[in-house]
Amino acid sequence: MESARSLLPERLPEEILGYASPTRAKLEFRGRISRSLIEEISRVKKEPDWMRRLRLRALELFEKLPTPNWVIGVDEIDLDELSHYVKPEVDAPAESWDELPREIREYYEKLGIPELEAKLLAGLSVQFESETVYHKVKEFLEKRGVIMLPMEEAVRRYPDLVKQYFARVFPPSDHKFAALHVALWSGGAFVYVPKGVRIYEPVEAFFLIGRSLEAQFEHTLVVADEGSYIHFIEGCSAPMFKGYSFHDGMVEIYAHRNSVVKFTTIQNWSRNVINFNNKRGIAEEGARIDWIEGSIGSKITYTYPSTVLRGRGSSSSSIVVQLAKGPYIKDSGSKMIHLAPDTRSRIVNKSISVDGGVNIYRGLVRIAKGARRARAHVECQSLILDDRSVAYTYPHNQVDEPTAQVTHEATTGRIGEDQLFYLQQRGLTEQEATSLLVMGFLEDVMGDLPFEYAAVLRRVIEIEFARLGGVG
Amino acid sequence: MPELLEVRSLHVDVEGKRVLRGVDLTLRQGEIHAVMGPNGSGKSTLAYTIAGRPGYEVVEGDILLEGESIVDLEPEERALKGVFLGFQEPPPLPGVRLSSLVVAAVNKRMGVESLSRAADPKVFGRLVAALQRVGLTAEYAQRELHVGFSGGEKKRVEVAQALVLDPKVVILDEPDSGLDIDGVRVVASIIRDLRESGKGVLLITHYARLLQYVKPDRVTVLVDGRVAARGGPELAEEIERKGYGAVAGQAPAGTA
Numbered sequence: 001m002e003s004a005r006s007l008l009p010e011r012l013p014e015e016i017l018g019y020a021s022p023t024r025a026k027l028e029f030r031g032r033i034s035r036s037l038i039e040e041i042s043r044v045k046k047e048p049d050w051m052r053r054l055r056l057r058a059l060e061l062f063e064k065l066p067t068p069n070w071v072i073g074v075d076e077i078d079l080d081e082l083s084h085y086v087k088p089e090v091d092a093p094a095e096s097w098d099e100l101p102r103e104i105r106e107y108y109e110k111l112g113i114p115e116l117e118a119k120l121l122a123g124l125s126v127q128f129e130s131e132t133v134y135h136k137v138k139e140f141l142e143k144r145g146v147i148m149l150p151m152e153e154a155v156r157r158y159p160d161l162v163k164q165y166f167a168r169v170f171p172p173s174d175h176k177f178a179a180l181h182v183a184l185w186s187g188g189a190f191v192y193v194p195k196g197v198r199i200y201e202p203v204e205a206f207f208l209i210g211r212s213l214e215a216q217f218e219h220t221l222v223v224a225d226e227g228s229y230i231h232f233i234e235g236c237s238a239p240m241f242k243g244y245s246f247h248d249g250m251v252e253i254y255a256h257r258n259s260v261v262k263f264t265t266i267q268n269w270s271r272n273v274i275n276f277n278n279k280r281g282i283a284e285e286g287a288r289i290d291w292i293e294g295s296i297g298s299k300i301t302y303t304y305p306s307t308v309l310r311g312r313g314s315s316s317s318s319i320v321v322q323l324a325k326g327p328y329i330k331d332s333g334s335k336m337i338h339l340a341p342d343t344r345s346r347i348v349n350k351s352i353s354v355d356g357g358v359n360i361y362r363g364l365v366r367i368a369k370g371a372r373r374a375r376a377h378v379e380c381q382s383l384i385l386d387d388r389s390v391a392y393t394y395p396h397n398q399v400d401e402p403t404a405q406v407t408h409e410a411t412t413g414r415i416g417e418d419q420l421f422y423l424q425q426r427g428l429t430e431q432e433a434t435s436l437l438v439m440g441f442l443e444d445v446m447g448d449l450p451f452e453y454a455a456v457l458r459r460v461i462e463i464e465f466a467r468l469g470g471v472g
Numbered sequence: 473m474p475e476l477l478e479v480r481s482l483h484v485d486v487e488g489k490r491v492l493r494g495v496d497l498t499l500r501q502g503e504i505h506a507v508m509g510p511n512g513s514g515k516s517t518l519a520y521t522i523a524g525r526p527g528y529e530v531v532e533g534d535i536l537l538e539g540e541s542i543v544d545l546e547p548e549e550r551a552l553k554g555v556f557l558g559f560q561e562p563p564p565l566p567g568v569r570l571s572s573l574v575v576a577a578v579n580k581r582m583g584v585e586s587l588s589r590a591a592d593p594k595v596f597g598r599l600v601a602a603l604q605r606v607g608l609t610a611e612y613a614q615r616e617l618h619v620g621f622s623g624g625e626k627k628r629v630e631v632a633q634a635l636v637l638d639p640k641v642v643i644l645d646e647p648d649s650g651l652d653i654d655g656v657r658v659v660a661s662i663i664r665d666l667r668e669s670g671k672g673v674l675l676i677t678h679y680a681r682l683l684q685y686v687k688p689d690r691v692t693v694l695v696d697g698r699v700a701a702r703g704g705p706e707l708a709e710e711i712e713r714k715g716y717g718a719v720a721g722q723a724p725a726g727t728a
């Protein structure tokens with residue numbers, strides 16, 4: 001408990017970060033998305049030819065694919081006015097925090113990232129705008145054969161390995177924003193865990209957007225070889241600025257036989273960020289992929305962690321906690337595609353809507369013919385705190401296998417006047433009582449987060465609700 | 473010296489309906505004041521109004537805590553000044569552990585901003601001791617509060633909180649209903665201890681059963697939102713024998 005106190009910021013990330021401080025860019029490509037723009041990015045990154053061609057193919061798809069008609073809020077985005085690549089004034093990823101320019105370093109210091117790294121993490125990759133600016137892996141990881149690299153470096157050093165998976169777990173043909181991502185990707189981390197290697201200390205990638213009218217497209221790829229274990233944490237944040245920025249990241253996970261990958265996201269973009277997050281994993285025989293997402297910040301978020309259960313006996317869970325407080329939208333939904341017998345999946349979606357917030361759950365459970373005895377369970381719980389806020393759930397099941405079992409539970413709750421009064425009678429203000437009840441609503445999933453991160457989430461919720469009904 | 477708690481000529485509307493029609497009552501330190509009355513006579517309404525429950529509109533009268541009016545204070549302000557209410561029917565609080573609530577409540581009393589980090593490391597020990605005192609195991613500290621609790625467990629947990637939070641005025645709204653005989657004895661002995669330690673206990677009950685184990689210093693009988701009778705322990709016995717009908721209407725005017 002003691003350590004968490006010194007470790008953790010006492011305020012919301014966007015408040016800690018305050019307003020964006022100007023940082024210089026070494027390179028910046030802005031404007032219309034064209035073939036020449038993409039070739040320029042590829043050239044700057046000194047990429048192999050296969051990657052350049054992959055980007056260009058994705059560009060063609062982007063131009064062809066329609067804008068998904070369910071996406072609300074994208075009309076605000078004018079891709080032609082965005083900077084699609086911003087290289088900060090850091091030549092190569094630093095291995096020590098002192099090497100970073102002060103304005104950049106300060107952001108991460110304010111968020112307590114270096115302390116978390118020292119205390120908890122086996123490896124850390126930190127991105128600012130479009131490039132990795134800090135990357136450090138503890139020695140024992142390397143000794144055990146784990147590869148953790150900035151994505152670009154992995155592409156150059158391990159092309160054969162990367163090529164097998166990159167944009168194959170999540171093909172760019174899937175939808176327009178996946179295609180856009182693959183065409184413009186920059187930054188992100190690559191992790192490979194060798195056979196039988198089990199790493200219990202998490203590794204983390206942290207992404208920061210530091211300016212307005214920027215598009216960030218980091219690409220994360222985690223490959224867990226047979227029987228291995230890894231826990232990857234991704235965090236993101238942004239200071240406040242005028243206007244908006246756009247995030248269109250991608251996470252691909254490949255879990256080989258009997259491996260386990262745990263993937264945790266703590267999303268805390270500032271209210272200026274429109275956030276697309278494309279996440280998909282493939283689980284081979286006996287493998288397991290567990291997604292956990294705390295979706296706190298951003299203006300609009302679209303995120304649908306998905307697992308393709310390809311191997312017999314593979315399993316997956318996805319726990320998403322989404323908070324929509326204020327005139328913001330969280331559109332999310334987990335997807336589980338069962339392709340093999342004896343596969344299991346569990347989806348838990350918890351949403352909290354308040355102050356006019358909108359939460360949408362759009363999930364999918366698909367059980368293919370032949371996925372005998374597959375079992376899937378979906379649980380959607382919405383907590384709606386006032387009459388101005390809403391939650392919609394659109395669960396979708398597609399079951400083509402008669403021996404499969406799919407169960408679904410959906411509940412919508414409100415906080416009762418009697419509950420609030422009870423807590424007030426014990427000395428809490430109405431806001432504090434609300435935050436305690438909201439925490440109670442999340443209690444059963446908190447245990448799935450590492451202690452330090454659960455504490456961050458608790459604190460964020462405490463602060464968010466302490467201000468209910470206040471200004472802004 | 474002002475009285476610990478003084479209710480003066482209290483008229484209260486709930487949902488536009490007049491429920492209390494002039495209640496006067498005094499509670500001193502180190503005293504047990506029993507409030508009795510038939511169902512629907514306004515006992516819980518009196519308790520909620522003292523605690524400041526929203527929707528319980530004081531249309532006339534006043535409530536003084538140590539001489540100062542508290543009718544305009546928020547419920548949590550009254551709580552922090554030392555008013556505790558053990559609920560007749562506490563609501564379930566899913567996901568909220570008893571220990572989390574107690575940590576938050578104790579932190580508030582210590583003026584600590586965080587709700588979740590125990591500012592007083594002794595608080596867990598005190599909670600466990602209180603639970604044991606009411607006949608529950610330490611495991612109840614980690615239970616979701618009032619979720620799936622039996623009627624008797626609810627009452628015990630309410631009383632346990634009164635022990636941990638150390639209030640000045642302890643209002644217990646039917647702490648005996650739903651309790652088995654051992655529970656009644658335990659709660660009675662706690663109430664006696666609370667009196668010993670100088671607290672004022674406003675004990676709401678409509679059976680004299682509990683009062684066999686704990687002699688009230690005073691008894692006030694409410695009927696239809698009004699004080700129908702006042703007296704000492706003998707009044708409770710009379711009610712037990714003859715019912716409310718017989719005692720109604722013998723309230724000596726003026727003496728609270």
Ligand SMILES: Nc1ncnc2c1ncn2[C@@H]1O[C@H](COP(=O)(O)OP(=O)(O)OP(=O)(O)O)[C@@H](O)[C@H]1O
Nearest residue numbers: 486487489491510511512513514515516517518678
């Ligand atoms: N929210 C409400 N709306 C309408 N009437 C109410 C409300 N709350 C209480 N009342 C009425 O006020 C009267 C007093 O209720 P109260 O709960 O105070 O009685 P009580 O003396 O505590 O009864 P019991 O012994 O059954 O607990 C009852 O007639 C009840 O129906």
Ligand SMILES: [Mg+2]
Nearest residue numbers: 515516517560
């Ligand atoms: Mg009652």
